[in-house]
Amino acid sequence: MAEPSRDPPSALSADFMSFSPGDTASRWLACADLQQEVYCHLAEYVPRILCQGGGMAEHREEQREEQREELALQLLLLAPLEWFLLGGEPAAGLALLQQGGGAAALCGHVFKVGEPTYSCRECAADPTCVLCMQCFLASAHRHHRYRMTTSGGGGFCDCGDAEAWKTGPSCQNHTPADQNRETEEDPVSLLPPAVEERSCSIFSIILQYAVDLLTWEQEDQLPAGLEPPQRSDSYYCMLFNDEVHTYEQVIYTLQKAVNCSQKEAVSFATTVDRDGRKSVRFGDHQFCEQAKAVIVRSTSRQSKPLRVQVMHSALVAHQCFALKALGWLGQIIQYSDGLRRILCQVGLRPGPEGENSSLVDRLMLNDSKMWKGARNVYHQLLMNSLLMDRKFKKLFAIRFAKNYERLQSDFIRDDHDRQFSITDLSVQIFTVPSLARMLMVEENLMMTIIRTFVDQLRHRDAQGRFQFDRYTAQQAFKFGRVQSLIGDLKYVLISPPPQWSQQLRTKFLDGFETFLDLLRCMQGMDPVVRQVGQHIEMEPEWEAAFTLQMKLTHIITMMQEWCSTDEHVLIEAYKKCLSALSQCQGGLPDGEQPISLSLAGHTVDTFRYQVSQEKVSIHLPVCRLLAGLHVLLSKTEVASRLPEQLPLGELSPHLLIELPLRCLVLCAQVHAGMWRRNGFSLINQIYYYHNVKCRVEMFDKDLAMLQVGASMMDPNHFLMIVLSRFELFHTFSAADLRRRYREANKDLAQQNTLIEEMLHLIIMVVGERYVPGVGQVELLDEVRREILHQLCIRPMAHSELVKALPENGNKETGLERVIDSVASFRKPGVTGRGLYELRPEWSKRFDLYFHHYSRADQSKAEEAQRNLRRQNGEDTALPPPRPPPLCPLFGSLVNLLQCDALLALEGAVLQWAVEPSGGGWTESMLQRVLHLVAMALLEEQQQLESSGADEDVSFTFSTRITRPGEAPSTSGSVLALLESLQNAPHLEVHKDMITWILKMVGNIKTTRERTSGSSVSVSHGRRPEESVRDKDKAERKRKAEMARLRREKVMAQMSEMQKHFINENKELFQQSMEDLEAAATATEHSPPSLEPTCVAHICVGPMRVGGAERRQLVTCILCQEEQEVRGHGRAMVLAAFIQRSTVLSKNRSRGIPDPERLDPLFMHPDLSVGVHTASCGHIMHATCWQRYFEAVQQKEQRRQQRLRGHTSYDVENGEFLCPLCECLSNTVIPLLPHACSPDRSVEHPCLETWLKRTNQQAAALGFTHRKQSHGAAQQVEPAVPDRFRVGFDPQNSFSSGVGEMINTFSMSAYKVGLKVNPNEQDPRVPVLSWSTCAYTLQSTERLLMDEKKPLFGSLPCRQDDCLSSLTRFSSACWTAAPIRTVQNHFIRLLSVLVPIPDSQLEDAPCILDVDMFHLLVYSVLSYSSLHSLDQSGRRSVDSAHLHLLHLVTVAHLVQVLLTFTTGELSMDQDGEESEEEQLTCQLYGRLRDHLGRCLPDISCGWRLWRCVRASVLPFLRTAALFFHYMNSASPPADLLGTGPGQWEALCSYLSLPSNLLLLYQNQRTLLEPLIHRWCCHPGVGQVLHGGGVLVRFPRESNRLIDLPEDYSILINQASSFTCPRSGGDKSRAPTLCLVCGCMLCSQSYCCQTEVEGEDVGACTAHTFTCGAGIGLFLRVRESQVLFVAGKTKGCFYPPPYLDDYGETDPGLKRGNPLHLCSERYQKIERLWRQHGIAEVIGHAQEANQTLVAIDWQHL
Ligand SMILES: [Zn+2]
């Protein structure tokens, strides 16, 4: 690469020294042409300071370069500007300005990506009004219902903006100190005049400069006055971002084009993506052109090429400085509102070219031509300046609105995301209601937005409707971008005006009319025709139309809301909508054949049209808008008050209902299976038509339109038209026709479904009254009814209910306002979520034919409700609930229920049901008819009740059904039919309902008789009568309310009393709870056969009890055969899982040791990595298991080609799932018989004798081994003890099968523990087996201790079995290794404690570097190898174990005392010192004698002893577990509980004196030299002086990190976390390690590292150092817990954060405040500490196969 000429750093440094910004500023002050002077300065310095070279340098070099550049920039370029502006030293001047200007009343904090934002659901004007965390915490909204989200970047805090908040607009920090200053006062007047003048000139020069450069389009030239003094031939090859090419494509191309490494290419691509451009090559012109050519050539094949420019270096430098200068302006104006306003003035001052020539206009209009980085900088400046100034925000808004169309078209053509476009600022402007209205009035904004939108969608059919079916990908892309315009419209409409001006009315109605134009283009789009014969060949496009509908849903609703606030607007809008509809429907009946229908004595004229044969469309927005407006006419009572202003007479109800009815018939026919050949697109459309996202402005409005039509028509006519459109007219018009039809037609089921659907429709038309305006209800009644019906299906979580309810424009459903009145909340446990349950009194409101039920919902709800009633011992009739009264405009709807046509229908269906054999009817049909009858009776009863005794009730259903059927139905009356059905055996299910109906008929009859008897006094006029009745009603309501309040009070008292009672009797409650628990645990795990209590329980040494007597019988889970466990029998194994673990680690910074060189014989007390074994406890024959595993392997091999490795377990690594419980396993533990009973006949040597003898044995062995390996003996042969046969080869006591299994497990422990390939010759093999035994016991002991469980008897069986077989295995595993190896291990282990003469063991570690429990286990287990050579017949192995225990315990005491630290100074104990304390003091004194000043002087025995006791306890407990399992010794009763006396019981179980210090005291002469040797080990001094890892005792248990209670604190932490690798960038997926608290930059290229030859993400890499392959993380942005195991396995786990409704919020989608649930966090912690993470991952992956396919290693 050519090294271009550039200023050597020294040249610039010289300028550093001599340059004076003050002098430069004075020169500028004095000059005549300031602009020329400043440009001259910039022309000279900018190219020399900025953008020197290619940026290919090393990371560190680059950083230094950047720092140097920054310094020079500050001193040489920005400082003169500041001196000039302030007329003196900048710091002082700025401080002065800040004092003079007063604090800003707006926060204006601009959000970073991922920063938390808060919105108050009670007070925010709309959901876009947000607060930053600081403001939120200082605001009143903290105590309201709020919503929390993470910002996508951009946008600012609305604190202080009075229009954004209904209450509490300012937080404490931004409340204006002086309320009066609120009034418009020009902040410029507060500036010193000289500063005002100078800022004006310098701001305009700098802004002009920046705008010129950012909008500069030439590559080689510079704007006038900026040409550098000497021009060099140095260029940049600049690569620009686009959204077409992928990361990988760019990286690949760059490697080819500029010949850089993969790493550099990644860095380039990252920068291009972030900043929008990046120079990829620096050099002379030709050199850069070459690179450009390659890039363009290699990317132009698939798509449009990447954009590349070769730009002169001076130009690039100036562009860089322009951005810096804009940043500087943004900072300077923060000091004073006056400066801010001056900048605003400069920015918006019209330029010489008139319209659109201000600097801000020029920036906006060039927005789409700029690169991302430049856009970001100037958008930020606009937000800091124009949008923060009250006056100029308005002026800017006008500029923005004037340019709106042009900006939008630019954006739509551009390919950058909207967040990088100037159009994204609309949210900052349009959501301010006063600005939006001003723009509507003055700039006709509403119309502009809609026009711009419609203009962009040009594809229309012949009727002018949108046509989406032949869309290309490019058009679809454009369609996607156009949708943001709808968002803008939503902002404008989000809050209806409190007052209307005449102008606003006019402009709104203009906008409304334009909107109707848009809707007319949608009316009838995507029509469908029923496909017969063949299936359609291609699914038609339908999504675009529905996307549009969905996006517009809120807009349509908001339009209606606006209309409802002003009578005049409503009336005009109604008229406009009606005329738009008549234009759409102009030709509807044309060309259709008129026909005349008659039924039940009524006749109606209509025309022939069949949904099943002609075009039909699901899109009818104009009709639906009219329906909405019509309902509003009723709701606002405009219709009754101003009927003369409405064109109601022009309405033709027949035409109004026509299209909605077709649409509903279409749904029914699809349902009946008549449209099967039309494919999925139609099914999907029907689905969305009813879906909660669309139904408000689709299905609901169609139903409303039918109600509108029916209320204006003769009910018989309405029904006949419905019948005709359902193509069912002939079925009902002649009674025998159906029979004929039945015989002729095969599609009877189809027709039955249609009849059911039609009846359902009639039920809905009459019964659905919960829309304010249709029925006399409030909005909240509607919400309450929705919730109630959801909860009738089953109890539901908050989020489920939210999903089932439509949201309004403010994303509110109203749920919270009513939920508590209908439902009670049930809290979640440690799993699951909180649920709402319907209060029983509300189930009476259940309506089986609720219009928003799907068929599935309906049948579930029906079943649930019937069951409920059965449980309560009630009948199972589900009659309709009492409906609310209809509004007057819809009052006549009830007549449908008793019209002749419906009675005829009902009669017909009942008649069919009487003749069950025909099969021409269905139960659903009958059920619907019964429902209709019941509705009619309810109506009549209600009318009777409310009419009192004084008027005729016109509703006479009960008498009408007694008349025999009219016209076609020749049968008896409806009532007679019902009576005959009552006892029909085939209608058992409906019996209760029929009974209910007949009872109701009886009741009504009685009421009528009673009232007609007394209804004499009919005198008053109607009106006063009504008001009296209203009063009565009000009175009744008041009384009911009083009663309710009283009830509630009583309830509250009761619950208070209950609480009190529990408090009083707390102890009682607690005790009984404990008893229960104790009983439960006792029965669960009965302790292993308690022996008679007279025998002392001892687990180690010659006095130990228990052992071989018991036989073990086990059953193989595979072949079900029973088998006895014997050393020479068939091998039995336990499925097990071995993993490395850092759970106990006290030192996570220890690096991963090199597995080939690691010596695992001495475990360091920091326990940094251990090997853990777990088992599900399932036992198999070894041979059965082998067969099973081979089968698994074969299966995996067969499918490897296609689905390589797509399983939750890795067969190649020996993994399999337990055949019974599917628990992840990777090896098996052999089951071995119990240890032999101790030989009580032999004499047991004392410690001294034993030591001497063992020393001799060791020396002899050592000598022999050396002789064998080195050949010649250098020394005299040591004396061999009596009958100790050095060369003896002990007989193996296991069968070959058992031996093989011992080998298998040994190898697994070795392989997993060291991460190496199996090698049976490696001497470390037995060590790893001992290691996993010791580590597993240690971690078990910690868990029991921390959970305060008894040491014995509280483990689950599977764990108990696992530890028992693991320990017995380890005591036998030495037999599988060469005996010499094990003997050598023993000698080395012993040499830590005891000097072994004549051995060359100089490498023994000091006792501070050895974990004593591991030492104990290893030495006990390896001793057998030595002992087996002793042929003296003295089976003294037990006494050896005891001696080893004593020795190690003393060593541990010394270890604890050596590491003792004074720590926190607690009160010293008064009074006598106990014996223990004195002895501890003595021992400590001895240690100080040996070590001198290394140890602090402590004379307080009490504190020493306290520390010793606490530290030794875990050791003793673990040792007790070890000997318990090894020797099968049953524990004493005291250790089965947690009561007092644990210490004594433990010591006696371990055959130790309960005063442990006696171990030392009684053997002083023997031990003193040993202790001296331990202390004098050079390692001790080194560690104590800080030269190593010093572990102090007691070791505290590890816990997961503490998490904050409030989740937003975490989000905030994460948002300020920057990627550690890409200099200060925000991390996209900040992820917190729950083990060590480290924050990582996950799931990103920048932080990938290589682990074992593969690139892995930050999380996976971290698990290798922090968790030995296991990791637990919290993905902060997603609110998700991530478990990772190795590179390929992982799963997500519910986070420990819940909202107030007891639900988690993965992805933070709902935004409810989240709080830590400590129970759930403890559960996760327990999983981790129990080593259960891998198992959880295994189960999760088994249950959900998609988890297996995720590339976990990239996280
Ligand atoms: Zn703020």
Ligand SMILES: [Zn+2]
């Ligand atoms: Zn604030």
Ligand SMILES: [Zn+2]
């Ligand atoms: Zn609030």
Ligand SMILES: [Zn+2]
């Ligand atoms: Zn078996």
Ligand SMILES: [Zn+2]
């Ligand atoms: Zn199992």
Ligand SMILES: [Zn+2]
């Ligand atoms: Zn960590």
Ligand SMILES: [Zn+2]
């Ligand atoms: Zn990163």
